[in-house]
Amino acid sequence: MNTYSHLKNGGHATMEDVARKAGVSLKSVSRVINREPHVSEKLRAKVEAAIAALDYVPDTAARSLAGSRTFIIGLLFDNPSPNYTMKIQAGVYRACMEQQYHMRIDQIDSSCPPAELDAKLAAILRNSRCDGFVLTPPLTDNLQILDTFDRLGVRYARVAPDIDRDRARGVIIDDAEAAGLVARHFWNLGHRRFGIVTGPADHGAAHRRREGFLQALAELGVTEPVLEASGGFAFQGGIQAGVQLVSAPRRPTAIFATNDDSAAGLMVSCWRAGITVPRDISVCGFDDSWVAQSVWPYLTTVYQPIEEMGYAAARMVLDRGDTSAPASALQTLPFHLVERDSVTVAPA
């Protein structure tokens, strides 16, 4: 004998219950729920009161069966980093909740042969049609996926797009500017000899971070060449890069590792070479990922609003009504430096 025993349906109010209670037609309830125009204030109030009274929640299955929307947005990823993916996911999830949407998740191995990728894409598009997709790196820059979506008129937003940036909606941060911030931070602490652990050659963000760092340094008047070593955005790569950097004749006093994983590896190399971080060398990472606080000393790093990027991308997919923004708008989100323990003043 529960509160809802007056309802035919097993405990769940339906739109019909709401309509009856409010004394209006089914369609009017539907209009209120979908925020359609041309609904009088009075009617809206009545319906909303009835909805609240009955604790009514529209049935997604029925809505998508009857209407043209599916109330699902898909998150496509192919990222080995669980931290990154989880954060994006949390953001997308939050956006979905706000709009009564569901989130679907699909992993795609973008390194597989084109034919296989095609099949996988077709399966995703067919099995559960979504109202839109959020693309995360490296899928963000996969032309095959982009072309397929554009050809089929599928709605999507890109997280951290690199190539062809204004091809579609996307969310980015200003990597070059962030790297410049690191450069100036080092400089202000008195550092004058610099090193950088670069990322994968074909990775757009990695490229922009390097450029930004180098250019800021040049603007600061640094003439001594910056030592470079490739870390491939990986822990192991960071170790190897560290070995090179640390044994250089004129050793840098400050090294910018372009992501946290390689920064962690770099620090290991320092330890092994008997160099104390940050006393002898300052190390700055990028991402503020989980690993930044799983190393010692805790990593000074650039915070990237990854969850916010997921959120923003999802909103771009969701906000269909908003025709004011062009379909290819790029949104730039703020970053900031997280000062922890791996960076300090230059040694005397």
Add this chain to the structure above:
Amino acid sequence: MNTYSHLKNGGHATMEDVARKAGVSLKSVSRVINREPHVSEKLRAKVEAAIAALDYVPDTAARSLAGSRTFIIGLLFDNPSPNYTMKIQAGVYRACMEQQYHMRIDQIDSSCPPAELDAKLAAILRNSRCDGFVLTPPLTDNLQILDTFDRLGVRYARVAPDIDRDRARGVIIDDAEAAGLVARHFWNLGHRRFGIVTGPADHGAAHRRREGFLQALAELGVTEPVLEASGGFAFQGGIQAGVQLVSAPRRPTAIFATNDDSAAGLMVSCWRAGITVPRDISVCGFDDSWVAQSVWPYLTTVYQPIEEMGYAAARMVLDRGDTSAPASALQTLPFHLVERDSVTVAPA
């Protein structure tokens, strides 16, 4: 002018198309799809041929609207560790794909006040009714959730349950046995003085790992007391535990950190104290998480089949038909030792 232009629906075959093509009734197609009994081989073959020919995929929304199933299973988590959660999620996802199910994800903050938790649960149960849930730690052992689900007759499976283990379906590993394996591994390498970094006091698995380690050591004939320090399953805690362990008068030569994060912290303490891992001290972790390969030396650790646990739990929720197994069956999955670089023979 695409391949499917003969279909009324926009490119997607419906059950009606299949029925017409196979020359059978709608209901017969439905029977084949749902693997209902009393379907002749001949009819099944015809229908399956038509399904294949039309590339037909049943519409989930329609199925759940018409039938009693929703084709959604929910994954409830409240775990700060993205690694763990991602792995569980991958397993659940795989199980869902196999059965044409969707996966829903909901984060619940189990530390919030009971009233709030109740509200959150009600919202989840109401907003998108699921056919069942997978509960991950620490939700697994949350009595309020368990009670609510049992009272409402909601189907669920528990990942790594601790208390009240045979209250419902669940997937576990034998933590005590795994810890024993570590103990014997140390022993076989000649270690005779041991330490352990324990986990949170109220954490069942942490407790069992400690017990298993201690008991195996006792069985091996170790009489010297095992040094203990609490690491709370965290990096920072591992550092602190390491400080204690490392400065002990009769320093252990082998330390079992009951999870990888605390093992990473422990190793940091070793470095800082001028102790080389594994030359001076062998360190073994537990979980084989991401961090195990983000430290140097790479961590020897116990692999826990986390993704498999998610998969198995999801299967328990999905396999409704299988009445052969009791509703409270526990499934125990295998683990194994991953030998990397942080454990070696005892120093002379």
Add this chain to the structure above:
DNA sequence: ACGCCGTCTGTCAGCGCTGTCAAGACTGCG
């Protein structure tokens, strides 16, 4: 021969909602 039961197949009414269409209530204007 008959009825009974078990197997196989089909008919049909919705599930809860939205899109379409149309009607009623206004408004402004000639």
Add this chain to the structure above:
DNA sequence: CGCAGTCTTGACAGCGCTGACAGACGGCGT
């Protein structure tokens, strides 16, 4: 005062599928 145009509301037919039910058929016992 009448008419077109706009705003507001409602009636109704499905969306694609499943559950309940009924009919057809063959083998069995009596």
